[in-house]
Amino acid sequence: MARSRTGFWLSVPVYAAVVALCVAPLLILLAYSFFQVSFVAVLKEPTLKNYVRIVGSDTYRWLILKAFGSGLMVAAITAVIGYPVAWFIAKRVVAAKSAFLTLLLVPLYTGDLVRIFAWRMLLGAEGVLNTFLMAFGAIREPIGALLFSSLATHIVLTYNYLPFMVLGLWLAFEALDDRLVEAAADLGAGAVSTFRRVTLPLTVPGLVAGSMMVFVMVVGDYLTPQLVGGASGITIISAINDLFGTAFDWPLGSAIAWTMLAILALAFAGAAIVINRSSLGKALAAGEA
Amino acid sequence: MIAADRAKDTSGQENRPLLQGIAVHKDYGGVHAVRGVDFRIAPNSYVTLLGPSGCGKTSLLRMIGGFEALSSGVLELDGQSLAGVPASKRPVNTVFQNYALFPHLSVQENVGFGLAYRRLSKGDMASRVEGALSQVQMTPMAKRRPRQLSGGQQQRVALARAIVNEPRLLLLDEPLSALDRRMRKDMQIELKDLQRRLGMTFLHVTHDQEEAFALSDEIIVMNNGRIEQQASPAEIYRRPASAYVADFIGGANLAPGTILGAVGEAAVIDTPLGRFECPAVAGLRDGDKAVLCIRPELLRLQAGEDGFEVVVTHTVFRGAEWLVEAKASGDITISLIVDDPEPPAVGSAVRLGFDPTRAWIVAASAGG
Numbered sequence A: 001m002a003r004s005r006t007g008f009w010l011s012v013p014v015y016a017a018v019v020a021l022c023v024a025p026l027l028i029l030l031a032y033s034f035f036q037v038s039f040v041a042v043l044k045e046p047t048l049k050n051y052v053r054i055v056g057s058d059t060y061r062w063l064i065l066k067a068f069g070s071g072l073m074v075a076a077i078t079a080v081i082g083y084p085v086a087w088f089i090a091k092r093v094v095a096a097k098s099a100f101l102t103l104l105l106v107p108l109y110t111g112d113l114v115r116i117f118a119w120r121m122l123l124g125a126e127g128v129l130n131t132f133l134m135a136f137g138a139i140r141e142p143i144g145a146l147l148f149s150s151l152a153t154h155i156v157l158t159y160n161y162l163p164f165m166v167l168g169l170w171l172a173f174e175a176l177d178d179r180l181v182e183a184a185a186d187l188g189a190g191a192v193s194t195f196r197r198v199t200l201p202l203t204v205p206g207l208v209a210g211s212m213m214v215f216v217m218v219v220g221d222y223l224t225p226q227l228v229g230g231a232s233g234i235t236i237i238s239a240i241n242d243l244f245g246t247a248f249d250w251p252l253g254s255a256i257a258w259t260m261l262a263i264l265a266l267a268f269a270g271a272a273i274v275i276n277r278s279s280l281g282k283a284l285a286a287g288e289a
Numbered sequence B: 001m002i003a004a005d006r007a008k009d010t011s012g013q014e015n016r017p018l019l020q021g022i023a024v025h026k027d028y029g030g031v032h033a034v035r036g037v038d039f040r041i042a043p044n045s046y047v048t049l050l051g052p053s054g055c056g057k058t059s060l061l062r063m064i065g066g067f068e069a070l071s072s073g074v075l076e077l078d079g080q081s082l083a084g085v086p087a088s089k090r091p092v093n094t095v096f097q098n099y100a101l102f103p104h105l106s107v108q109e110n111v112g113f114g115l116a117y118r119r120l121s122k123g124d125m126a127s128r129v130e131g132a133l134s135q136v137q138m139t140p141m142a143k144r145r146p147r148q149l150s151g152g153q154q155q156r157v158a159l160a161r162a163i164v165n166e167p168r169l170l171l172l173d174e175p176l177s178a179l180d181r182r183m184r185k186d187m188q189i190e191l192k193d194l195q196r197r198l199g200m201t202f203l204h205v206t207h208d209q210e211e212a213f214a215l216s217d218e219i220i221v222m223n224n225g226r227i228e229q230q231a232s233p234a235e236i237y238r239r240p241a242s243a244y245v246a247d248f249i250g251g252a253n254l255a256p257g258t259i260l261g262a263v264g265e266a267a268v269i270d271t272p273l274g275r276f277e278c279p280a281v282a283g284l285r286d287g288d289k290a291v292l293c294i295r296p297e298l299l300r301l302q303a304g305e306d307g308f309e310v311v312v313t314h315t316v317f318r319g320a321e322w323l324v325e326a327k328a329s330g331d332i333t334i335s336l337i338v339d340d341p342e343p344p345a346v347g348s349a350v351r352l353g354f355d356p357t358r359a360w361i362v363a364a365s366a367g368g
Helices: A002-032 A049-056 A058-091 A097-109 A112-123 A128-135 A150-175 A178-186 A191-220 A223-228 A236-244 A250-277 A279-285 B002-009 B057-065 B107-117 B122-135 B151-163 B181-198 B209-215 B233-238 B243-248
Strands: A036-038 A041-043 B019-028 B031-041 B046-050 B072-077 B092-095 B169-173 B201-206 B218-223 B226-231 B253-263 B266-271 B274-279 B289-294 B308-317 B322-328 B332-338 B349-353 B360-363
Touching (some): A002 A250, A058 A097, A058 A191, A058 A236, A112 A128, A112 A150, A112 A223, A150 A223, A191 B107, A236 A250, B031 B226, B046 B181, B046 B209, B057 B169, B057 B201, B107 B151, B122 B181, B181 B201, B201 B209, B218 B243, B226 B243, B243 B253, B243 B289, B243 B360, B266 B289
Parallel strands (some): B092 B169
Antiparallel strands (some): B019 B031, B253 B266, B266 B274, B289 B360, B308 B349
16 A cells, blocks of 8 residues: 555656646647637637537638648658668668668758758759759750649658658568568468568558658648648648737637547547457557567 | 489489488588588488587578578489479478467467468368367467467477478477477477378477487488488497597597507507407598597496596486596596496596497597
8 A cells, every 4th residue: 555655656747747748738728729719819708619610611621631631641652662661671781770770860860941941952943853854855844843832742741751650660670570481481472472461460560650650740740831832831730820820819720729639539549449450459469569 | 423323323212212412502601501411311200400509400401491592502302403492382391490470360370371372172271270280289279379378389389380281391490499398308209299190201400419319210410511420319329420429419438549450340449548349430441540439328337457447536416326527548538327326436546347349439530
């Protein structure tokens, strides 16, 4: 009894930190989402009007859909690119492994803005890529759509968040015992079958972890679309930013934020249920991967 | 050349080996793991590859399994070269050292893994999986996951997963090394039984000579990438081909000396222990450097003037008997078994004798 009480008191700071830094702000945000604004005053009378407005607005619906669509797309692209890269670093590189991982992370040290402006120089009308293509005669006029477009946004987002996908997958590949691949071959499995029945199921946890990280970061990234997306650069996050800033409509901003949170939570819960029902989930529950 | 001739001689059905290696060589960027070895493995036999770690036995096994390519040489299974045949297409299955069971699959699914590549009906597959699991007494565990099994149980599942495919040859890579001593003894008996029951050929890699003796019809002793000897356990123990084999298997007392006269299957050898006439390996000539091997259990304490004198250095109680270590002239270490109630005192000098017809003379190795 005395011991468990000591344990309780020792854990108080942790709970306090979680409540103060995580739960409380979210609850305040939730409370605001039910308020209203009249000029510069916040009317603290609970109402659902903000949520009704979001559901009824084509713009907000479209922006929310676009954010999640971008998240899914970039997660998928980084997975396709990152999977072989992670496999290569984990299974084929021996001596220079830490060098490869460092190289992967170096761009992250330079900061978001530097990387984004570097891409503007690459993709711009007078940029490196257009100049190169014109010099080789592949095109006559610079491709304007390269920069300030949805394409540019997704290229830069993919570049920015690829390292996180690779790291997640790399860990999964490091944990994958090579002898399992040999065992599959020994039992008659060809390369494709080994991949489908052994390698892929055992690296799915890394794929899920990497995808979640990339997805969440892409959904939350409003700098990249704003700087290289041109007309397509408006995102739901920049809308929230505007509502809290210039528009001074905290309640609506809070309501959008909570709508996003709720959709995300539902999506993750759905994914968790699907994974738990699969054979992989059962293996994970038994503490194997 | 010689190996090829031998292969031709015995191409008749009766003596045709299941697996034959001709000058099999493996070179990992300048490190020679296996140095051009020849061997033959008879069908329906239990063969162990015995040697210390780093002797090349695992490399040899991996080449047979198809996980490593040969640097040179030929491996033939049923008279067909295995060159270019990937692991997945060889009628060979492996029980891996740490079992390598698929963690995301149940015991049943693990065992059925290889059957997916046969044209079998669902019912046939299920009954074969069941049959293999019952062979290793794992039927009640069919739905479990590998992580929920003990080491011994995982071992059985790994066995079932391999034998269910009815391979021509089953490779076992130190399969018992992760088990405790008791379990190891039980599994040895079971492995041997299983091999007899199935009429399959087992090739088992181990560094444990007791295990090799318990299991094998034949033992292949490897050292430093070469095969020192391939023979039955009794032959290897009684008539080792080299001083290395004599020492590695059963720890013989080795006395270096010179051949004074070689006559047929016997020779006279002059050693610091004295001059003895004993059976000898073929090919020794007068004046050759050679080694006299005397098993510890052959040596007897004796009172007479015969034999040789040693000074006792250690005595170790082993329950039924005493293990006595002693030094003979020429700084030769001698160990012997004494089953008297009390051993000779440490530091005392005693005379030892032995039956020379049961000792054995081998050529001295090139290095020594």
